C-alpha cells in the first residue's frame with residue numbers, strides 16, 4: 039500500500055455503516071453487516087436463501103479494512119482518525135481528497151455534510167469540521183508567522199450533474215445552465231470547462247476546471263456560509279430509497295495558499311543572510327458522490343431515471359478505474375486506466391492513483407435488503423485499498439531570496455528569537471518600503487538633476503565661468519598635505535587657498551614630496567615638458583626633450599612614505615607584521631606603485647616619466663602654457679590639449695588630454711580648453727619656481743568672487759545617539775554578536791545594508807584592561823603596540839557604508855557641491871555623498887571614557903582614552919574628520935581601523951598618520967563573507983584623533 043513520507047497510507051479506506059432507517063425497520067429488514075474487531079473485517083452475513091445464492095454458496099463474506107465505523111460511531115471518530123491529519127498535511131503542501139462513496143441512502147451526504155440523522159440526532163459532518171479545522175490551523179499559523187508569511191483560504195464548489203460540470207456557487211447561472219438541458223450528449227454545453235494540465239514527466243495530468251468561481255474566505259464562518267449556499271444549490275430529489283437523494287456528484291474544494299519565509303543558515307557574498315520565501319497552493323477536495331442505485335428499487339422514472347443512469351454510468355467507470363488501479367498496484371500488468379471514460383473519473387484522477395492523499399469513506403447500509411449493493415461497495419472499497427497514490431507536496435515556488443541584513447553566524451553566538459523576529463520585522467518593513475524608496479529616489483534624483491542643470495545653465499552665463507576639476511583639487515590637496523606647515527595656514531586651508539588658486543601670485547616655500555623625503559634637490563621652476571628619471575633603464579620615446587634616467591638616488595617612495603607616516607609604526611614598512619605582514623606588504627607595494635606614479639609621473643612605455651626640461655632633479659608640480667592658460671605639453675606627445683602636472687606628472691597630463699578629447703567622465707567638456715571659447719574662461723594653476731608656488735594674476739574670471747568655486751566643506755550634523763549606541767555596542771569585551779550588545783530594546787537600524795561583521799584583535803596573553811592600556815598610550819607611558827599587546831582585545835565592528843552614513847552621520851551637502859554630479863562628488867569626497875535616511879532613535883548611553891576613568895594621570899578629560907572603530911569602507915577624509923570631531927566630543931582619542939589600500943592611500947595623501955598594530959586579527963566573521971579573506975590577511979592600524987584632525991584641517995576647509 040502506498041505510503042506518505044511519514045509512513046501513512048496514501049489512500050485510506052474506511053467503512054461506515056449507518057443505522058437501519060425507519061423504512062427498513064418498518065419493512066422488517068435485519069442487519070446483515072457485522073464488524074469483526076478481531077479480524078478487522080466487515081462481514082456480510084447471509085440471512086436468507088436468495089442472498090446466499092447471490093453469494094454463490096458462501097455463508098459470509100468478509101472484507102478487511104483498517105477503519106470501520108458502525109452505527110454507534112459518530113463522525114467525530116472518523117474525523118479524528120482519518121481526516122484531521124489529512125487537513126494538516128494540506129497545509130504542508132499535499133493535495134487531499136475525502137470522498138464518500140456508496141449506494142443511494144447509505145449516508146454519504148450525512149457523513150460529509152452532517153445533519154439530523156436517522157434517530158434525529160444532529161451530527162456535524164466532515165466538511166463543516168474541516169472548515170473549522172482549516173481556520174484553526176490558519177489561526178495558529180498566523181500566530182507564529184514570521185513576517186512575510188501568510189496563508190490564504192479560498193474555495194469553490196462543483197456539481198457534476200448528468201455529465202455537466204456546474205458551478206454550485208451560482209444559483210442563477212446554474213439554473214440557466216440546466217435550462218439548456220441536462221442531456222449528457224450535450225456534453226459541457228454551457229457548463230464549466232474541464233481540462234487537464236500535465237504535471238511531471240510521466241504523462242500524469244491533473245484536472246483543472248476553467249471558469250469556476252473561487253471564493254476567498256477570511257473566516258470559518260465565511261467558508262461555512264459559502265459551503266452551505268453551494269450545497270443548497272445541489273440537485274436533490276426524493277426517491278423510494280432516500281427522501282433527499284443527491285442527484286449529482288458534489289465536489290467542494292478548499293484551496294490553501296501559503297507563503298512561507300525561511301531564514302537560511304547561510305550568508306551570501308553580499309553579506310546578507312539568505313531568506314527564502316516560497317509559496318504553494320494545495321487543494322482539499324471534499325467529495326460527496328451521488329449514490330449508485332438500482333432503478334428498479336429506487337423507482338425512478340423520467341428525469342430521475344436519466345439521472346440515475348448517468349450516476350450509475352459514472353460510478354461504473356469509477357469502479358473500473360479502481361479495479362485498474364488496484365490491479366496495477368498488485369503488480370499485475372499495467373493496464374489502461376479508464377479515467378477518460380467519464381467526467382467523474384476525469385475529475386477524480388488526481389485523487390485516485392494520482393498525487394493526492396485520499397480518504398475514501400465507503401458508506402454502507404446495514405439492511406439485508408441492500409445486501410447486494412453493500413457487497414458491491416465493499417468489494418470496490420477493498421480494491422481501492424490496493425491503489426497506489428504517490429503523494430508529493432506541491433512544488434514550492436521560490437519567490438525571492440536574500441532580503442535580510444546579514445546575521446552573525448551561529449558560531450558567533452547566533453541570534454535570539456526576539457532578535458531574529460526583530461530582524462524579520464525589519465526585513466518586512468524594508469521590503470514594503472523598497473519600491474516606495476526607489477520611486478522617491480528616482481523622483482528626487484530627477485529633480486536634483488533638473489535643478490543642477492538649471493544652476494549650471496545659470497553659471498555658464500557668467501563671464502569666464504569655469505570650475506575647477508576634481509583632479510585639480512586632488513593636486514592641490516596633495517601638494518598642501520605634503521607641504522605641511524610650510525605653507526601659511528591662511529593660504530593652505532580653505533577658501534583662501536582656493537581663492538588663490540589660479541588668481542594671485544603667492545611666494546612661498548613648498549616642500550615637494552621629493553624634498554620631504556630628503557632626497558633629490560628642491561623643486562626648481564620648470565616650464566617645459568621633459569622626462570624625469572624612470573624606474574626602468576630604457577630608451578626614451580623618441581622625443582628630443584626627453585631622456586631616460588634612474589630614480590633619484592635615495593629618493594625612494596619608502597622614504598617618502600615613511601616621512602608621511604611619522605616616526606613610529608610606519609604602515610609603509612610594517613616591521614614585525616606577523617600573520618598579515620606579507621599581504622600587507624604586497625598591498626603596500628601596490629600602493630607604492632600608485633603613489634610613485636603620482637609623485638614621479640605616469641610611467642611611459644619604456645618606464646620613463648615625463649616631466650619638464652632635462653633637469654633630472656627638477657620637480658614641477660604645475661606647468662602652464664605661455665599665456666598662463668591651460669598648460670600645454672610641448673613635446674607633442676600629449677597633444678595640444680594641455681597639461682597640468684605636479685606630483686602626478688604625466689598622469690595628470692594624460693587626464694588633461696582625455697579631458698580635451700571629451701573622454702573624461704568628470705565634467706566632460708567643462709574644463710577642456712577646446713570647449714572653452716572665451717579667453718577669459720581659463721583656469722590657471724599655481725606653478726613652482728625655485729621652491730615657490732607661483733600663481734600668476736590674470737584678469738580673467740575669479741571663481742570665488744563669482745561664487746563658482748567649490749569648497750570642500752566638512753559640515754556635518756552628527757546623530758549623537760546613533761554614534762553613542764554604536765560605540766557602546768562595540769565597547770564590550772565579552773561579546774557574542776553586536777546585536778546582543780546593543781542596549782536593551784534598541785531598534786535595529788533600518789538600513790538594508792546594515793551588517794554586523796565582527797573582528798577581534800587577539801592581542802596576546804594577559805588580561806589587562808584595554809582602557810587602561812590606551813590611557814598609558816595617551817599619557818606617553820607606552821607605545822600602542824605594547825599597550826594593545828597585553829590587552830584583552832580590540833573589538834572592531836564594521837558596518838556597511840550606508841549604515842555609517844545613515845546611522846552615524848547626517849550630512850548636509852556643502853552648498854558648493856550641489857553643482858556637482860554624483861561622480862564628481864565621489865571624486866571630491868572619496869565617498870558617495872551620504873544620504874539622509876530614517877535612522878532609529880537609539881538609547882543614549884554615557885561616555886565610556888567618563889564612566890571608566892582609569893589611569894588618567896594628567897587628570898584631563900582629553901587624556902582619557904576611549905576608542906572607536908572606523909569602517910574600512912571608503913572612509914573619506916571628510917567622514918573621518920567628522921568622526922574625529924565626534925570622537926573629540928566624546929573624549930575618544932584613538933581610533934582603530936583595518937585600512938583598505940585605497941583608504942590608506944587617501945588618508946596618507948591627506949597627511950593622516952596611521953600606525954600598524956602588530957597583532958593577529960582574529961575574525962569572528964562569517965567565512966562565507968566576500969571579504970573574509972581580505973580581513974583575514976589584514977592589518978589593524980590605529981590613529982590618534984588629534985593628529986588626524988590636525989592633518990585634515992590642512993586639507994579640508996572645515997566649517998566647525
Ligand SMILES: Nc1ncnc2c1ncn2[C@@H]1O[C@H](COP(=O)(O)OP(=O)(O)OP(=O)(O)O)[C@@H](O)[C@H]1O
Nearest residue numbers: 056142143144145146147148155156280283284329
Ligand atoms: N450514520 C448515520 N447516522 C444517522 N443517520 C444517518 C447516517 N447515515 C445516513 N443517515 C440518514 O440516512 C438518510 C440517508 O442518508 P444520506 O442522504 O446521507 O444518503 P446518501 O448516501 O447521501 O444518499 P444519496 O446517494 O441518495 O444522496 C438521511 O436521512 C441521513 O440522515
